[in-house]
Amino acid sequence: MPADEQDAAQPALTREALAQAALRVLERDGLAGLSMRKVAAEVGVKAASLYWHVRNKEELLDLLNDALMAGVEAPPRTGDWRVQLRGYCDRHRAHLLGRRDAAKVVAGRLAPGPNLLHLMEDQLDRLRGAGFSAADAAMVSYLLGAYVQGFVLQEQSPMAAAETTGTGRRAVADAAAERFRALPADEFPRLVAMADELTGPDLDARFAFGLERILDGLAALLPAERR
Amino acid sequence: MPADEQDAAQPALTREALAQAALRVLERDGLAGLSMRKVAAEVGVKAASLYWHVRNKEELLDLLNDALMAGVEAPPRTGDWRVQLRGYCDRHRAHLLGRRDAAKVVAGRLAPGPNLLHLMEDQLDRLRGAGFSAADAAMVSYLLGAYVQGFVLQEQSPMAAAETTGTGRRAVADAAAERFRALPADEFPRLVAMADELTGPDLDARFAFGLERILDGLAALLPAERR
């Protein structure tokens, strides 16, 4: 009878709104704490109502997956292919890192959403423009995606642990180094000796290192005059 | 009163046995279907009893994580660093691919188990022997791990879907190509045009392609006489 908040005429609960709500719950409670009931509460509705808009929790996670990829702006179209590809990977990584558990959400999901499709389209276009063949460009895109995803996945778990335990990222790295040093030196001589190198350089540097190696490898695919 | 199966004297339920049981449940029901209750049933015990041997489900997953890494034999120490590194990555990937949902289990787990530590130790040893500096070797190990993990993660999800729907891997790839072709050609010209290249070559070839690019990039780190 009361006019309530909305007039209850139009939907007021779209799939887009669900994705945004899921995003907020994810940020607050993490992936493990993301339940249909909480997402429903976030939009002011009971859990069963979600099933009108979404077949499954799985489908809601697909929506969330695409929502997570929204807002990654493509790097400027200036500079050679190397700096553009580097820009892509850096932004991709930064974007995943910025949202809690983002890598885990994206991890096992096969169907790319519209947002990711647009990024792929743009990236493939630049690769073709740089002189890569169609077959090579497709593989390169796949390679870079696998690297970024795999890297952030390993990188983001300790961050989650650090948030949970209240310790900082530095402390987590130190603890990891300590674990390596504590191993039996006769069984793991290299791990013990290289404890600092294994945990030392910050993750930005490690990511950049791997990326530069990959880019070096890609350069060899191009005719010499295009680098 | 009856003698039962064992004489109930010694444990008969070790953490190792739990890990093996979890492995069997994982193979049968997948990661989503792996519950404390099922693992308990697998060892002939009720769920609550597991908490005597294990703090959490999380800790059980750590055990499972290490059990998954058991049995990856290191490649022979013949040939140059390239073939040895390639051997490592191929075996790592093959091993993950062979066990259902293995990539997802390993995915967000930070603490490497003893089995993985041994592999790292051996791999680092070979890298140092090949002429990589300690800092470079550590980064290379990290890079290769991220690539393999990221690749298999993307690769294994469609396989799971294929098992679920009963269709083969070939059909899944064809369906993916069809999805690309069905996109609006004015918005995604490259994706539409490159549908075949994006989904065409089999995953073995795609993995090998990325790996060779990475190895090419790594070669540049070494002084010319060591390749």
Added chain:
DNA sequence: ACAGAGTCCCTAACGGCGTTAGGGACTCGT
């Protein structure tokens, strides 16, 4: 104006989940 279809949310309940509390049976050192 009224019937029907369609939309969107509800309550109630299902079986399953991780986890905890508390207890019972058994083995051992003293």
Added chain:
DNA sequence: ACGAGTCCCTAACGCCGTTAGGGACTCTGT
């Protein structure tokens, strides 16, 4: 003989994803 320790149990907690069925509302055709 006894207490400590080990290893499993039953019972229950609150949460989860999902389904069935229904109620209120708006649109449409006649």
